[in-house]
Amino acid sequence: MLSRGAAISLAIFCFVSFLFLFSKSGCSFQDQYQYGISLIQLPYFTNATEADNSNSSKFTDPPFQDPQNNIVPLTPRPPPSKDEVIDSGDDEVVGGENAMSYFRKLSGSTHDFLSSRSNTGQAMQILAAYSYKDHFSASISIPKKIGSIAFCRYIGANGTEVAEPVESRVYPFFVVYCSRRNKVTMLGVTNDKSEPITAANSALLIRRKFKEYQHNVSFCLAPIYGKEPKWLHFVELVEHYKLQGVNKFFIYIREIGDYDKKMIDSYVKSGEVEIVNIPGTVSDVIAQQLMGVADCLLRSRTYSKWSIFADIDERLIMTDDRMTIDGFMRSITDESIGSVAFPQRWIMKREHIPEKFESDQQVIEKMPTRAWHETTSAALKGHPLCQEQVSCWGKDIVHNEKAIRMLVHEVVEFYPGFRELFLDPSIGYIRHYRDVKMQSWEANNVANLRKFGPFSNTTYPNSIGTKLLKNVLNRLHRVYD
Known part of the structure; x- marks a missing residue:
């Protein structure tokens, strides 16, 4: 039989082991609150860059997390050289x-x-x-x-x-x-x-003559327009993609209110966002978007290796949330791939964004990635409904030196020898928080959407949703308090 002292020591050891294992599991104390109010006072998460996976196609492990649930950042890469190539004596x-x-x-x-x-x-x-x-x-x-x-x-x-x-x-x-x-x-x-x-x-x-890419993945946002408030969509978009390894955003603006512009300007001041104003020379929405696509492909060339082309309500994401978009793009070793198309999954968004930021509780309840879950099956390339949309409403991450001509949903002309990779949704997809009332979108499309497969309830991953909420609230307080 154990002595009294040995029994006490064994009990303490078991209790500490239980706490350690519990904190490492998917059911941490913080997760019991559904990454809600209890997380508001936790520290701002830095967006550490992952190790280079250029020689591997496998997913990397997430950053180490200690028992107190603090993220231990990985060693950042050195900043890229700003040296330029010498001008060629001949034309391309x-x-x-x-x-x-x-x-x-x-x-x-x-x-x-x-x-x-x-x-x-x-x-x-x-x-x-x-x-x-x-x-x-x-x-x-x-x-x-x-x-x-x-x-x-x-x-x-x-x-x-x-x-x-x-x-x-x-x-x-x-x-x-x-x-x-x-x-x-x-x-x-x-x-x-x-x-x-x-x-x-x-x-x-x-x-645009850099010897080294200044960014591995940047983001090109389709022109912003319309009267619906944008502030919450925008801060969620930027913080989502920052957690995916993106730290440069080209934002195209046709029209925007002062309140929303204040949020965008805060990212301009921090150097993460560059604004490109779309002049009032084109009233057609599709033409405006094609103008933005054409310019951002040129603007990103040699500056960023890959560019995400997406709308303000679209969140491209890897299905295995241990992998970031940046990490996945670094794992691609097939040099013939000129773009990676992510399939669409529409999520029914049934309310407008609130007019203004009022409280943390408001954001916890109304932030799109937290509020809306009713989700379509993925729209896959080759489906009979997609004859006019070659990539079936997917959105591309494009290698900026391999694509010549883009439409809204696909590259339609590559430089010779390059091609598109269309992802299976088991690898990555788009969480598209679509306003169902805008232009009677749901009434006009729901019958066709069901032809892709059954609807289901899906959630934004808790593992990154926790960080996303904290970073969104942190930015909102910095801008609007």
């Missing part, structure tokens, strides 16, 4: 021929479904212009028909043209591709080679 070559010639052929064989919205005679306006090692590109804000003639105008530091205009074509939507010239600081695009250069049809070149 695509498919064995000069890129200007290659794109001209593509423009002549491309069906332009935006032709009815095009403004053939209107003067050019530039949204942005970019300088790469072997070419220039401009995104334009006037909906010109694909194949329309445009002239590249090369402007030096003193404001005068330093080379003869070069004839090009609009291809893809909202893009004009230009050969390189020396000593150019601004790029102009005009309908006619003798048209005057103005502030509207020219722009300073944004340099």
Whole structure:
């Protein structure tokens, strides 16, 4: 029989072991509160970058978590070099021929479904212009028909043209591709080679010639518009993707209220967000989105290896929540993959976002990832309902140097040799918190949605939902208190 002292020691050991094992399980004390009010005072979670998995296709273990449930951050990678490549003496070559010639052929064989919205005679306006090692590109804000003639105008530091205009074509939507010239600081695009250069049809070149990617994954947000409050959607979106390893966001804005803008500006100040204003030159919603897609593909090239293209109410996520999007993209070793398409699962959102931030309890109840669970089956590529949507309403993470032309839901033209990978929903999918009342969306679509399979109740993973809620509340208090 054990002595009294030995029995006491054994009891203490068993109790401590129980506490340790309980804290490591999926039923921690904190989880008993459904990551709610009890978590509000816990520390802000940093978004540690995972170790590089470039030589492995397997999922990595999550960061170590000690018995007190504190995250132990992994060692961050050193910041990437900002060194630039040397300008090429020759123009870009695509498919064995000069890129200007290659794109001209593509423009002549491309069906332009935006032709009815095009403004053939209107003067050019530039949204942005970019300088790469072997070419220039401009995104334009006037909906010109694909194949329309445009002239590249090369402007030096003193404001005068330093080379003869070069004839090009609009291809893809909202893009004009230009050969390189020396000593150019601004790029102009005009309908006619003798048209005057103005502030509207020219722009300073944004340099995109990095030797190293500045980010592995960045985010391109479809243009924001409409009257529904955006503040809670936006903070949840940014904090969700930060936990997925994203730390650079390009936000396209058509219209937004002052209250929502205050939240976005807080991320601009912290350097995580860059705003691109969509001018009022295009009223059509689809055309606005294609303008944003075209510009962000150019803006991200050489700056970020991969870019997520998604809407404000879409949360791309890995099905195994131990893996982040950043980690998954680093695990891809097949160099032929030019984009990764995540299948859609629509989640029925039956109320608008509240007008303003009032309390922590309000956010706990109304934050989309916590409030809504009624979920469709995944919309899979090849389904009979998806004949007009090649990727069945999926959204892409795109390798910015392998894609030439994108629509809203898929890359439709890759550089030669590259292709799309469409994910099985067992690997990753989109949690799309869709407003069911907007434009009678549910009434118009529910019958077809059920053809993808049965509806079910799903939840945002507790393992990251805990961190997401804390980080959202932390940001809300910093901005609105």
